[in-house]
Amino acid sequence: MTRPLGPTLAQARSRSTAIRRALLAWFRKNARVLPWRTDPRDPWAVWVSEVMLQQTRVTTVVPYFHAFMLRYPDVKALASAELDEVLGAWSGLGYYRRARALHAGARDVVDRFEATIPSTIDELLSLPGVGDYTSAAIGSIAFGLRAAVVDGNVRRVIARLFALRSQQEASSVDLHKQIAQTLLPARAPGTFNEAMMELGALVCTPGQPRCEACPVRASCDARRLGLQDSIPAPLKRDASPVVRLIAAVVSRGDAVLMGKRDRDGLFGGMWDPPVFEQPIDPTWRRWLTKLRASPGRLPAAIASVRHVLTHRVLEVDVLCIEARGDANPQEGAVPPGYQALRWMTAGDMRRCGTSSLARRVLQAAGLK
Numbered sequence: 112m113t114r115p116l117g118p119t120l121a122q123a124r125s126r127s128t129a130i131r132r133a134l135l136a137w138f139r140k141n142a143r144v145l146p147w148r149t150d151p152r153d154p155w156a157v158w159v160s161e162v163m164l165q166q167t168r169v170t171t172v173v174p175y176f177h178a179f180m181l182r183y184p185d186v187k188a189l190a191s192a193e194l195d196e197v198l199g200a201w202s203g204l205g206y207y208r209r210a211r212a213l214h215a216g217a218r219d220v221v222d223r224f225e226a227t228i229p230s231t232i233d234e235l236l237s238l239p240g241v242g243d244y245t246s247a248a249i250g251s252i253a254f255g256l257r258a259a260v261v262d263g264n265v266r267r268v269i270a271r272l273f274a275l276r277s278q279q280e281a282s283s284v285d286l287h288k289q290i291a292q293t294l295l296p297a298r299a300p301g302t303f304n305e306a307m308m309e310l311g312a313l314v315c316t317p318g319q320p321r322c323e324a325c326p327v328r329a330s331c332d333a334r335r336l337g338l339q340d341s342i343p344a345p346l347k348r349d350a351s352p353v354v355r356l357i358a359a360v361v362s363r364g365d366a367v368l369m370g371k372r373d374r375d376g377l378f379g380g381m382w383d384p385p386v387f388e389q390p391i392d393p394t395w396r397r398w399l400t401k402l403r404a405s406p407g408r409l410p411a412a413i414a415s416v417r418h419v420l421t422h423r424v425l426e427v428d429v430l431c432i433e434a435r436g437d438a439n440p441q442e443g444a445v446p447p448g449y450q451a452l453r454w455m456t457a458g459d460m461r462r463c464g465t466s467s468l469a470r471r472v473l474q475a476a477g478l479k
């Protein structure tokens with residue numbers, strides 16, 4: 112059941128002054144010191160940080176942000192880098208599509224906007240990989256545009272402030288966006304957006320919200336009704352399907368055979384020891400068998416790595432294969448899902464993008 116829009120928006124309007132005042136006073140005292148929160152704000156740093164912060168916690172992002180900005184201090188630096196190298200800098204942060212989109216976006220800014228990050232929402236939205244969230248974040252935080260940022264944290268704060276139970280319904284996204292836009296002040300909208308996100312991250316948390324520390328508790332319907340623990344309703348997620356895979360760690364001296372994933376798809380463009388679906392296709396079983404120094408059947412798996420992704424769980428058996436000295440799998444076909452194969456030393460791997468799954472597999476094989 113969704114509530115009619117009109118009355119809720121009218122409520123948001125009538126409570127907006129109190130909410131803004133209390134929230135901004137709290138944020139002035141409690142904002143975390145973060146490396147992208149410079150004065151004045153650097154649009155490039157805002158862009159990089161907001162892309163990294165999608166699906167990833169602040170504490171994980173901070174060291175990656177520092178290293179990335181040292182390597183790519185401005186949009187031009189990223190635009191002139193090779194994608195492989197950029198994926199290397201992103202290694203371990205996950206969701207590599209974000210790195211590819213940021214790289215494409217940087218190139219577009221250089222090509223179409225003379226390397227100056229555009230300052231209107233429409234122009235920001237025209238960049239590859241920049242959607243509602245990122246355009247509103249860059250627009251408001253770096254350029255003072257009155258565009259509401261609506262991420263999971265903000266949606267939870269809004270759902271509780273107005274006791275909206277239907278967070279899961281698609282129609283509620285629209286309502287949450289309209290409320291967020293109504294609450295947003297014309298002065299320093301970026302600060303207000305950041306304050307809403309900060310409140311969601313630090314106080315109005317998913318588990319047990321810290322209502323006693325909340326600056327807007329007097330304006331909160333969920334708290335008034337004692338519903339802060341049941342709003343938003345927990346996500347009804349089907350159990351993620353389990354996919355069974357085999358990772359072949361083929362070593363030759365101090366090098367390991369690494370495959371570069373196809374561009375599109377899981378871990379697109381990243382390097383990892385070739386991974387096959389179970390049961391492994393006879394063609395690829397023969398291919399692996401032929402690489403072996405000692406003849407005969409493939410060895411048993413030495414470990415299994417469980418890798419949890421957003422929509423599926425990968426159960427990866429790790430197979431260690433000692434290759435013949437003259438084995439040269441780079442000539443000929445590459446396994447399905449890959450575009451290239453290469454022998455790599457540990458040093459080579461550090462310079463390329465390797466997924467966190469790859470690192471876990473290599474560790475399980477005793478190689479890292």
Ligand code: ADE
Nearest residue numbers: 161164165305308309312
């Ligand atoms: N999460 C994502 N972006 C954020 C920001 N700018 N401030 C606080 N938390 C965030």
